[in-house]
Amino acid sequence: xxxxxxxxxxxxxxxxxxxxxxxxxxxxxxxxxxxxxxxxxxxxxxxxxxxxxxxxxxxxxxxxxxxxxxxxxxxxxxxxxxxxxxxxxxxxxxxxxxxxxxxxxxxxxxxxxxxxxxxxxxxxxxxxxxxxxxxxxxxxxxxxxxxxxxxxxxxxxxxxxxxxxxxxxxxxxxxxxxxxxxxxxxxxxxxxxxxxxxxxxxxxxxxxxxxxxxxxxxxxxxxxxxxxxxxxxxxxxxxxxxxxxxxxxxxxxxxxxxxxxxxxxxxxxxxxxxxxxxxxxxxxxxxxxxxxxxxxxxxxxxxxxxxxxxxxxxxxxxxxxxxxxxxxxxxxxxxxxxx
Amino acid sequence: xxxxxxxxxxxxxxxxxxxxxxxxxxxxxxxxxxxxxxxxxxxxxxxxxxxxxxxxxxxxxxxxxxxxxxxxxxxxxxxxxxxxxxxxxxxxxxxxxxxxxxxxxxxxxxxxxxxxxxxxxxxxxxxxxxxxxxxxxxxxxxxxxxxxxxxxxxxxxxxxxxxxxxxxxxxxxxxxxxxxxxxxxxxxxxxxxxxxxxxxxxxxxxxxxxxxxxxxxxxxxxxxxxxxxxxxxxxxxxxxxxxxxxxxxxxxxxxxxxxxxxxxxxxxxxxxxxxxxxxxxxxxxxxxxxxxxxxxxxxxxxxxxxxxxxxxxxxxxxxxxxxxxxxxxxxxxxxxxxxxxxxxxxxxxxxxxxxxxxxxx
Numbered sequence: 001x002x003x004x005x006x007x008x009x010x011x012x013x014x015x016x017x018x019x020x021x022x023x024x025x026x027x028x029x030x031x032x033x034x035x036x037x038x039x040x041x042x043x044x045x046x047x048x049x050x051x052x053x054x055x056x057x058x059x060x061x062x063x064x065x066x067x068x069x070x071x072x073x074x075x076x077x078x079x080x081x082x083x084x085x086x087x088x089x090x091x092x093x094x095x096x097x098x099x100x101x102x103x104x105x106x107x108x109x110x111x112x113x114x115x116x117x118x119x120x121x122x123x124x125x126x127x128x129x130x131x132x133x134x135x136x137x138x139x140x141x142x143x144x145x146x147x148x149x150x151x152x153x154x155x156x157x158x159x160x161x162x163x164x165x166x167x168x169x170x171x172x173x174x175x176x177x178x179x180x181x182x183x184x185x186x187x188x189x190x191x192x193x194x195x196x197x198x199x200x201x202x203x204x205x206x207x208x209x210x211x212x213x214x215x216x217x218x219x220x221x222x223x224x225x226x227x228x229x230x231x232x233x234x235x236x237x238x239x240x241x242x243x244x245x246x247x248x249x250x251x252x253x254x255x256x257x258x259x260x261x262x263x264x265x266x267x268x269x270x271x272x273x274x275x276x277x278x279x280x281x282x283x284x285x286x287x288x289x290x291x292x293x294x295x296x297x298x299x300x301x302x303x304x305x306x307x308x309x310x311x312x313x314x315x316x317x318x319x320x321x322x323x324x325x326x327x328x329x330x331x332x333x334x335x336x337x338x339x
Numbered sequence: 340x341x342x343x344x345x346x347x348x349x350x351x352x353x354x355x356x357x358x359x360x361x362x363x364x365x366x367x368x369x370x371x372x373x374x375x376x377x378x379x380x381x382x383x384x385x386x387x388x389x390x391x392x393x394x395x396x397x398x399x400x401x402x403x404x405x406x407x408x409x410x411x412x413x414x415x416x417x418x419x420x421x422x423x424x425x426x427x428x429x430x431x432x433x434x435x436x437x438x439x440x441x442x443x444x445x446x447x448x449x450x451x452x453x454x455x456x457x458x459x460x461x462x463x464x465x466x467x468x469x470x471x472x473x474x475x476x477x478x479x480x481x482x483x484x485x486x487x488x489x490x491x492x493x494x495x496x497x498x499x500x501x502x503x504x505x506x507x508x509x510x511x512x513x514x515x516x517x518x519x520x521x522x523x524x525x526x527x528x529x530x531x532x533x534x535x536x537x538x539x540x541x542x543x544x545x546x547x548x549x550x551x552x553x554x555x556x557x558x559x560x561x562x563x564x565x566x567x568x569x570x571x572x573x574x575x576x577x578x579x580x581x582x583x584x585x586x587x588x589x590x591x592x593x594x595x596x597x598x599x600x601x602x603x604x605x606x607x608x609x610x611x612x613x614x615x616x617x618x619x620x621x622x623x624x625x626x627x628x629x630x631x632x633x634x635x636x637x638x639x640x641x642x643x644x645x646x647x648x649x650x651x652x653x654x655x656x657x658x659x660x661x662x663x664x665x666x667x668x669x670x671x672x673x674x675x676x677x678x679x680x681x682x683x684x685x686x687x688x689x690x691x692x693x694x695x696x697x698x699x700x
Contacts, residue, residue: 005635118630118632121616130479
């Protein structure tokens with residue numbers, strides 16, 4: 001199984017400007033209370049990665065309780081809202097609306113340069129290597145018009161299927177040649193015989209990731225490739241900052257898989273892992289920000305020493321080392337559907 | 340025992356390994372792990388110290404083993420490989436022969452003649468580097484239109500020689516036919532051919548600069564093909580740090596493989612492929628130092644993949660596409676073109692290079 005290290009140069013503020021991100025967190029807290037917590041109806045759930053029941057309390061964030069799986073180390077919200085409530089949140093949350101209308105709009109050029117263009121190249125390179133004659137591409141819970149346009153420009157796929165795209169993506173690509181749209185609340189997607197399925201962050205948000213993954217598998221031809229991305233609980237900044245990790249925001253991060261949890265989830269769902277990487281760039285920056293925000297005693301002494309007493313070269317080398325050994329908190333996978 | 344080219348009574352293809360040194364034992368592992376193969380015997384000049392797998396016999400005479408199998412793995416020193424290969428092919432057996440394909444061009448041609456005289460047989464040579472993860476990924480990317488035309492390749496494959504290097508058969512012209520270029524550098528030559536096809540013009544320096552042996556310990560070559568693509572090669576047994584490096588530069592970026600997984604892991608704990616692309620749709624000159632992506636590969640599947648491909652060819656009667664006798668001939672032609680391009684080397688007697696007692700101050 002391969003792992004990838006990506007050397008890029010951008011900062012958290014390029015993609016999540018401080019003032020906008022704080023406003024988004026504020027709205028999230030309000031909307032979680034309004035749409036997910038008020039009225040109860042929360043239910044306990046086993047580990048969404050490995051299915052084990054045993055867990056320990058981790059922390060509470062924006063009113064939602066995270067637990068840590070004793071078996072695979074995955075962090076997840078339990079008890080959690082129903083799938084219907086989560087769907088309602090996705091549709092009606094003012095936090096989501098703000099994210100699309102303000103944060104994404106303000107950061108779109110940086111996102112295209114630093115995130116989306118590399119994502120398109122990643123999918124293109126692996127497809128060209130591993131799929132002999134790619135024909136059909138599908139994206140589940142599409143969130144980025146630019147990503148889909150990048151895939152279209154590659155000319156690798158005759159048909160692009162958008163499954164449950166968000167409203168902005170759906171309307172932007174409505175009627176575009178080569179694109180088809182499927183809306184399906186059941187997560188039992190039709191077998192479109194896709195050679196490649198991408199789904200970024202959808203497993204993190206899914207009420208039941210195992211069912212979603214089974215549906216994705218059902219869309220693929222035998223030997224087809226699934227590309228996924230999300231956060232990793234086993235990464236440095238999440239391990240160190242835990243509940244203070246700025247990027248961990250429910251219900252976007254309902255499930256935060258560890259490297260081990262993601263491996264078990266994919267393998268038990270009938271996939272062979274081709275790549276499992278943690279190509280995150282920002283672990284050190286997040287810890288540095290925590291020191292500035294919460295004081296030097298808020299992180300382990302050695303890390304505080306490295307961050308305060310060593311220069312950018314050392315920080316960059318440490319971040320690269322984290323990637324090389326799958327210890328950053330951004331996760332990406334390529335998995336092949338097995339027989 | 341009923342002998343049939345279609346396999347034994349259990350339907351599996353019967354395999355014999357001739358030459359049971361390091362390579363023979365690597366092949367043993369792959370053969371015994373393969374569901375369609377059964378290892379029925381090995382043959383060597385020395386009986387192995389370790390126990391053979393259940394059902395596997397030792398044969399003093401390799402000809403006797405050939406009679407008992409469907410497939411022969413030829414893992415002998417170079418001097419003997421053509422004789423064994425030709426004998427097996429002439430008995431209608433399929434042959435997997437280690438690289439290099441003998442010592443000389445005539446050796447390869449003799450094996451090809453036997454292959455052509457026995458068209459039902461399959462002959463494959465062990466150019467396993469083509470199956471390494473970093474190589475297959477780099478090849479797919481290099482062939483992508485997004486990278487544009489390939490401009491040049493540069494390869495270094497070097498080792499330190501190691502203990503008993505001077506007394507090893509690989510250091511004997513009589514047994515090996517050549518030195519580090521023929522033994523190890525031929526893998527890099529095979530990869531150059533994989534990416535660029537055949538080369539026409541060859542310049543070289545071939546030296547014996549350190550080891551007291553009668554074959555080369557370094558070969559430096561620069562070569563060009565009909566498309567103007569240039570390859571630079573350094574093959575060395577005085578490379579004290581074991582090194583595998585293959586860089587491929589294209590119009591749209593570059594691919595650089597560093598390290599190659601081997602049984603000893605001495606060329607790195609993994610294979611690293613660096614991928615860098617110039618921005619798409621650029622209107623200016625290519626940027627310097629474009630962002631890089633590093634892909635690490637930590638499993639060596641090359642041995643099993645190349646045998647798998649061979650078994651499929653045998654089972655289905657399909658042609659050998661990778662490591663074919665044509666590949667072997669072309670790689671061998673390039674090895675000898677590199678030898679010949681250095682007039683001092685090609686014109687020198689068998690014992691090449693200044694020995695200590697011959698050096699003048």
